[in-house]
Amino acid sequence: MQYQWAEDDFLPVGVIRLETESPQNDKTYVMYHGTTRKNAQSIIKSGFRQSADGMLGQGVYLSRDLQKASRYPLEEREHNRVVLKVRVNVGEVVVINYQHHPLQKTWHDAGYDTAWVPPNCGMVKSGLEENCVWDPNRIQIIKAIEPQPVAFRL
Template sequence: MSIKFSGWEVFCEKSRDLKPGQAPKSSRGYTMYHGTHKTNTTAIISSGFRPSAGGRLGPGVYCSRNINKAMGYPAFCPPNERVVLKLSVRVGKVKKIDGQAAGMSHTWHQHGYDTAWLPPTAGLEEDCVWDPKRLTVVGIAHCTDPATKTSLETLIKKQQKEPQGGQNTQKSAKCQVCGNQTELNHTIEKCWECKAAICPFMDKHVCHKRG
């Protein structure tokens, strides 16, 4: 007796949260945090981030998966004037900046990387994202003023419904076959049995052709 099966079924890990020392995987999306002065929040939400001119990892937008890291910024600012933004970050190609790659701490983007990741070996982990369009504000993680927090959350919801300018103008396309968000078009193939259109990133495909 022989068994013939055409198709597949997979279980995908879609968690956006990683352990503190766990390296972010390229082309994934993660929840991160960015601390800023409350006077900057409206412009960031409405128009997107403005990359810093420099820093420990060079130019870019700095954020962290550890909210405690973001809670300390801006450094010379009263705690009650700090706001921590919750972000959705598409990291793209990631470069780990450790002892072996210390020489690339300011040149990683020139080598084709979109994000530099500093592991929590000398403090709390930190990320630097080259393109601000890879970051989207999705919530307010910390704000001591309830009225300001409510106002900012309302603005975020408005931006999500009516995207305009800055960070929200560039959206990932959705694959018409697998339904997943993607920056690059997926290669569509045909099932070797039923000839139906299939995508390698589909969670499940079962061929119903009868022999």
């Protein structure tokens, strides 16, 4: 079965959609976090927690691109995935645009709240952008988005 990821167009007041090339300091954006159904329930109940590690080190991994988030977790079947739509105040943002960047895993120690990987910079196989937010308290859940089965017509 095939699925599509649909979303309404209504944004909360003061929140910006993926319009600017890079996230701007101290702005609030709609972002997305892909996870399993089980993990989504836990996050909704208890809030986000930092991952122990990853391409950008510790933090909560998000994207302003719904299609990017809908791919995660990569090893999970699509019908068991959920994307959490969230509101994020990014604080101070650093651009990490190549592998082995001097701040790739230490950006928070340098005073940044969010690390941003631009699209098509060679760091992410999909070529889509990625964000890592240090403090989970910067993230507010708006809603869960589930994939919708697509009916085929013969």
